[in-house]
Amino acid sequence: MRFFEFLGKYYILMTKVFSRPEKIKIYRKRILFEMEALGFNSIGIAAIISVFMGAVVTLQMSINLESPFIPQVLIGYATREVMIMEFSSTVVALILAGKVGSNIASEIGTMRITEQIDALEIMGVNSAGYLILPKIIATVLFFPFLTVLSIGIGCAGGYFVSILTGIMNPDTYIDGLKMDFKPFSITYSLIKTAVFAAIITSISGFYGYYAKGNSLEVGKASTKAVVVSSITILIFNLIITQLILIG
Amino acid sequence: MIRTENLVKSFNDRTVLNNITTVFEQGKTNLIIGQSGSGKTVLLKSLVGLHPIDSGSIYYDDVCFSSLGFKEMKDIRQHIGMIFQGGALLDSSTVEDNVKLPLDLFTNQSEEEKLERVNFCLNRVELLNSNKRYPAEISGGMVKRVAIARAIVLNPKYLFCDEPNSGLDPVTSCVIDNLIKEITQEYQITTIINTHDMNSVMEIGDKIVYIHQGNKWWEGSNDDILRSDNKELNEFVFASAMAKRAKLATL
Numbered sequence: 001m002r003f004f005e006f007l008g009k010y011y012i013l014m015t016k017v018f019s020r021p022e023k024i025k026i027y028r029k030r031i032l033f034e035m036e037a038l039g040f041n042s043i044g045i046a047a048i049i050s051v052f053m054g055a056v057v058t059l060q061m062s063i064n065l066e067s068p069f070i071p072q073v074l075i076g077y078a079t080r081e082v083m084i085m086e087f088s089s090t091v092v093a094l095i096l097a098g099k100v101g102s103n104i105a106s107e108i109g110t111m112r113i114t115e116q117i118d119a120l121e122i123m124g125v126n127s128a129g130y131l132i133l134p135k136i137i138a139t140v141l142f143f144p145f146l147t148v149l150s151i152g153i154g155c156a157g158g159y160f161v162s163i164l165t166g167i168m169n170p171d172t173y174i175d176g177l178k179m180d181f182k183p184f185s186i187t188y189s190l191i192k193t194a195v196f197a198a199i200i201t202s203i204s205g206f207y208g209y210y211a212k213g214n215s216l217e218v219g220k221a222s223t224k225a226v227v228v229s230s231i232t233i234l235i236f237n238l239i240i241t242q243l244i245l246i247g
Numbered sequence: 248m249i250r251t252e253n254l255v256k257s258f259n260d261r262t263v264l265n266n267i268t269t270v271f272e273q274g275k276t277n278l279i280i281g282q283s284g285s286g287k288t289v290l291l292k293s294l295v296g297l298h299p300i301d302s303g304s305i306y307y308d309d310v311c312f313s314s315l316g317f318k319e320m321k322d323i324r325q326h327i328g329m330i331f332q333g334g335a336l337l338d339s340s341t342v343e344d345n346v347k348l349p350l351d352l353f354t355n356q357s358e359e360e361k362l363e364r365v366n367f368c369l370n371r372v373e374l375l376n377s378n379k380r381y382p383a384e385i386s387g388g389m390v391k392r393v394a395i396a397r398a399i400v401l402n403p404k405y406l407f408c409d410e411p412n413s414g415l416d417p418v419t420s421c422v423i424d425n426l427i428k429e430i431t432q433e434y435q436i437t438t439i440i441n442t443h444d445m446n447s448v449m450e451i452g453d454k455i456v457y458i459h460q461g462n463k464w465w466e467g468s469n470d471d472i473l474r475s476d477n478k479e480l481n482e483f484v485f486a487s488a489m490a491k492r493a494k495l496a497t498l
Contacts, residue, residue: 114335
């Protein structure tokens, strides 16, 4: 029952979010502001996680695929595929759900309990659209860039670890990265990222917008936003993979 | 002018406002007073449409505000200014941007015209050289002034204030009260103030509505209040020793 209540409220909020903006120019400014706040400021964490993950994947592949029957070139290939197909879209999205999702839910939740949202409503502003739409657009446009960056940095992480540990020949690793490359896998990854970006911002915005009470409730809303966004991302990962790669 | 007729509002099964019928006049400072939990804030928020009412009507001049749809209500709201208890300024925007926001959204003025209007309003509330500061960097009294400047920037016809001097020292409270009174008379605004500050009641209360347990218990002017024999009103208004002495002196 609660699930249907959630869906109904979420749908009503989204109809408000996607209704015609008061002034496009103001929204354009806010989109740029949100791109910096939610996207640009997430480059650091995405880069750090990607470089280590790329390095660890390369190490794991080297250790576990140590066999005369398995060519070493597959290590670079596997690292690239892991980064493109799952890590740089899904895992980075899960991490951003924590960072960006909690940020959005707590920001909007605090605005709710300090009557800032009421103040916007009284001014005649569509508060849901004004606060949530620029965040959705900004992340849908910027997160794919983070994904591309993460793929590049992850693959570079593998390369560095092959040099630093000497676990495999770096040139063979590069050959593996180039092997049997299908550009569509990048498209698939970017589509997933855009969908995940919309999920993170809209669900976190929802929990923030309907926050009630005091700072404790804002904290709870923030936690719920991260949990529900993460679960939804995993479900949609399955659905999108089925639709695009198999279906 | 704002008029309510048999306004009823309840939350779950608890009736918070019961058959409130009154008139808030234009060009006057109309005060809603009452104990904490009496329903003042619910009444104020119902008047601006933040709480949908259960029954009754709210009229803004001749327009039945309570029967309007979202879009029509939005049009009327552009003529409403509201000062919230905590100021409710946008934390991520500077003082200037907070005051400019309604102009950005609802006018086609050039940037120069907008800045001129913002500076005029900030000057009007005697707040100078704070344009580029953020709400967290200014005092409580200054936040209230910025909130007033933002509320009047579009020349509203109706001004609502929810405890505008709560948390302020007596001197700043008087300044804020006088500012609201001046603006109300200057622009002939219908101003409704929700307060339990007795100094405000005596100084600026042109019309006072006393709410007791969700009912309109008494209404009159600040002169009438001193002569009223309403038991609950007297208990509320003359709760402090100083106020009791003031009443005795009047009598």
